[in-house]
Amino acid sequence: MPQALSDAEAAQLLKSLTLPPLPQSLAEFRRAKAAGADLADMSDLIGRDLSLAAAVLKIANSPAFASRQLNNLQDAVMVLGADNLDMVVTSVTLKNAIPLAPILRAFWDDATQIAAIASHLARRWNLIKPEQAYLFCLFRDCGIPVLTQRFPAYIATLARAMEDPANFIRIEMDSRSTSHVVVGYLLARSWFMPSAMNEAILHHHDFDQLGDDELLEPESARLITLARLAEYLLFSRLRRDADPHWPHIQAAILAELGFDISLMSELTEVATDALK
Template sequence: MNTATTTRPITQAELEEILGAIRIPACPAAVTEVMEEARKEEPQLKVLARIIASDVGMSAMAIKLANSPMFGSASRAKSVQQAVNRLGIRNIINVVIAVALRNTASDLPADVMEKFWTRASTLALATGVLARKHVGIQPETAYTYALFQDSAIPVMMLNFPEYAAMYAGAGDCGNRLVEQERARFHCDHAVVGWLLARNWGLPPKIASAIRYHHDPELYILPEQELPSDALALIAVTLIAEHVIADFMEGAEPEEGRAFDNAKTFLGTSEGDLDEFRDIIAHALN
């Protein structure tokens, strides 16, 4: 979701107000453990496989992701160890983060969350696949960003009882949602998502992309504020959102200036979009 709502720097007072009003979920132990192992000079895949295998949800997702079109292997991974060997360290982190994000929203209505996570996981897969068509965009990083992009929406639901109804009314239209968030809660899910990403130790470029993905001026922000590699994550995800709208009922992809800017930034032509639709259609099937 993208909007035409202007983002401006957050003052320290405003940041403290947000943190005082919203409970940001603590980083789960599994995420911390995996990231600590991944940061070692010689991380051990066997250790990471043990962490994944300790949780049924992580085990199932690891095997599912390893067998997804992001990897395109003819043989199917049938065990956690086979999945871990194929995924590599960055994608193992993706698995743990994805399951941890779902677990933070376990107290919310199952039907609402199932729809939300289906869209998020579909977008993440599509973005990871499309990243392979763009030089300089790591598929694993693109997948993580797309999955985490709107992850603060469940956090907002947990903190504000009236948020779920507002979210349902806004649908997939980010413009309406962000305007209503700021009017009623004096913050928005991009800011809360940025805080969540920082709290969970995600790479700074992913946190920055989350922070600014609703900013209409993001393509002219200074490099030190929004690095070009973070901007690329926003752009490829917006393209992926546009493409998956053809396959998801009720999706409202961003059109107009934001979409045109993303195409220009990535050098995407109408012919490329047709190719991307074919790629994603195959991937989703």
Template structure:
């Protein structure tokens, strides 16, 4: 399946299929500005700083992270957004700002998705950790994928009657994948809806395709799909497993079924996985 085919699938489902009634929150204007500033041949740091400064809570987020023990070291505390950006670097600054803006655009107030955005942010951090270790994995796409991978869940929860019960059922069933339960109950699933969000917000097409296919590991052997998409999907599964290790949780169903194949496809050894899990834990301390 090529990216164009994923795009057409989403378009058809939106026009004539089960996505017609799904309400997609609009992309925050600050996020559009941020991505435009970052997309320039030389990213516009003044614009990035201006965007952050326009929201007191977003500025406070950058300062809090910049002054955390992980980043403070023996230095003096940052007192301005500019100082925080310098300490954090552009990639992490952009990741934190994106996460803040997306959380506020798609709020989650449900016990069915407890800690949803916290875990999404941790997944983005795990993907950022993996980016320099996996050749060809773009750090911006990687962290965005970590953040948006399951974004279809809160959108479905807000738009579709009974989706909360589907989440409970899907998590409890052992006879079929979670997305299969979603498909049976609602004729769509969070991967499709998440791809719709990414598409509607004008985010990169490889990100849209990877969100759509993040439970479909046949992409690893699909010669039609653009190479960046299976790399994101495979790295996403590794990132989830790293997170679960730091949380002392057992492997999820995808890892149990596909983890070995993904590690082989990425040419990752088990000892590397142990080392990366330790590195992720250190980032979170």
């Protein structure tokens, strides 16, 4: 079970890793938001980056937001609002900051679909802020491409760990003396993400901690379980892939979220709607 890192421990680990720095576009956006910039100013700022502008328009025109076709960036910014804009800017800059090895070519596509499902579940059942659920799903496993970029041989470790999800972190630690949860935690912390999200990244394989508020903050537990449920719905219910670990953690996850197994069909329908 990973423990929260002290500043000294984090500094020591960072000596052996090269983490993507906080992108300038994200830093500028956060400064503008903190300074109380209005949506028109935010629109001008986003318009300087074509990839950001395209992402904002795409999200604003998605079924979750659009009541009409939006072709103007300012209209899209108005529809989304500041918190959803923060989600879009952070997610786009994260994806751009971490190049993927060819073997991980589907990594961001899968993470984005899981994020879409989690945010829809969060909104439908008022579980947590949807934008927080979305961002957590993107950051949750971001340590994997970082480790792959730094240590190409990590791909073999990853393959072994994926075959034995209950021992995923132990396999990583035995091979590399660190793990994707630690690296993801360090990256999120260096990007000044919320503390509950950082804790959730560090502990998102620790399902035995669920339900113990002294070991895991309730908000972190909610993020962890919501993302794992979204992952199960995507891969097992929609893609029909096997998830041998799910039977061992299903009860704890559903209990944490206040769900009953009888809801599974409705949860699957929400997941399907999220990907339209």
